[in-house]
Amino acid sequence: MRFSKMFIPTLREAPADAEAISHILMLRAGYVRQLAAGLYIFLPLGWRVLNKIDAILKEEMESIGAQEISMPILHPAEIWQQTGRWDMIGGEMFRLKDRTDRDFCLGMTHEEIMTWLASREIRSYRDLPQVWYQIQTKLRDEARPKSGILRTREFIMKDSYSFDADDAGLDKNYELHAEAYHRIFSRCGLRFMQVESDPGMMGGGYSHEFMAPSPAGEDEIALCDHCGYSANVELALSTPLASETPDWPCEEVHTPDKRTVKEVSNFMKLQPSNFLKSILVISEQGPVLALVRGDQELHEKKLAKVIGSHRPAQKIEVKEILGVEAGFIGPVGREIRMIADHSLKQGAFVSGANKQHYHIKGIRAEKDFTAEWHDIHIAKAGDLCSSCSTPLRVERVIEIGNIFKLGTKYSSALKAVFLDENGQEKPIIMGSYGIGPARIAAAAIEQNFDKDGIIWPKSIAPFDVELIPLNMNDPKTVETAEALYRELRLEKIDVLMDDREERAGVKFKDADLIGIPTQIVLGEKTLKEGLVEIKDRKTKEMVKVKVEEVIAHLKATP
């Protein structure tokens, strides 16, 4: 492509409402434009990147036997009603009616529709397994679109679905996808890891996420460098370091107006880990007291797995239900249902005394209070790995892909069944597997940039090479550039030639911003010696090469 003909609107200054690096750079380098909150236009450069990623996705999907199809994004409500998700999902689903008042929604994902297809077409175990995939638009009315392209309301996803006759088949397809995903993200030049994850609204029991470390990410994962344990902090298990607990006698302490763990621990000159924190929540079955150690945070999702959905109690409710002001509540002498974190099992702690302006010191599990024991704290850096007791690291990450074992949740609901070898009717066993190409692109930028702009991994760069003839008024420069341009294209090397009548400085700045991995600079003086400069965008290293040897040189440096 010729730069002069291609629409690449670069910006010297970043629009004020962009914050994430990938967002700023994609805007500045002319890859995307924002239409509205969470809606992005991909400009020619941006679309080329997505196409490169898609090509890798297709290759790797085909390599594990997945077959590409394409599904509508407008879905009749009935199918979503049959699986229950029409009612389960709230405002995140775009809903609409057709002219005859029939309910529809815009697809957030395609489990329902894929399963519907399977239910109509698959009869026998002989038809299985099947793996179908598509690269298709999804729509979700996100509560909070953010970080440019990272969290949008409309986005493209590669989603695949496996259909098997038995669990072994599902395990196989799950494993094949995990392997394909490793190849995909490696080929895209990302640093990433596979972690255990919470299946969430997908249902089913078993899932992993693929995470690319980046400060721009929205998720956090806990990692053990020793045994390799890694999980989203949403479900990561950990053992908080044991706290030093002197063998206090049980006694009340006057703590006037000291309510928070911080206030009381400063007042009593103790560590937060010497405290027992009591949090009142309201569940559907009534109030529940959640107990965690003072230096830990309550994990609402973990708690929800024990007591179901719940909300924190308001200050007035605490007073009404427990008869004492928040800040002085504790487990001692309470009849209420209590869920306590494992870290409180051993040792003596300080908690609220259930008496205004008093705390109680030296309370012990089982002796002074009883509770149901669960892991309900948020894993944090420094906690010990629950399997090998090594301190955990916590890292911020971008979710770039996920894989789920769905089981029969959707096939049962939609009657996607087959007859097995014995003529028995059984629900198909399913898995679903997603990758967000735009997130791959954003993560690649977040992981590869410098002060001058983007540094694309070669595999997903919009072009392989940028040809930069500096002086378009010099016939020799233009002639050589045109010749090289032709030659590169004959060699199937994607080349962008900056043939604009611009000053050298502008071309250099734009080239660095856009981030094509290799730059070939044609300067008037070096050209007189028959040389051009080949420059690496990432390392800034430059070598002078004879014009005739450019192709050979490019081929020699992968």
Place this chain on the structure above:
RNA sequence: CGGGGCGUAGCGCAGUUUGGUAGCGCGCACGGUUCGGGACCGUGAGGUCGGAGGUUCAAAUCCUCUCGCCCCGACCA
């Protein structure tokens, strides 16, 4: 959905406190000089001051309502 911030030329911003009829830098167009890291000089185009209503002789500026965008949190296949 809760909290905070911001809407003035294509982009970045000033002007709003104290009401007097809109300005700077970049970009854009034209002419000239320049030409290996976002050139310089000159001329010029471009604005419903997010929108609606109100107060006032007069509103970008004050009041009310409303829309949009960003950030934090809640939420999140």
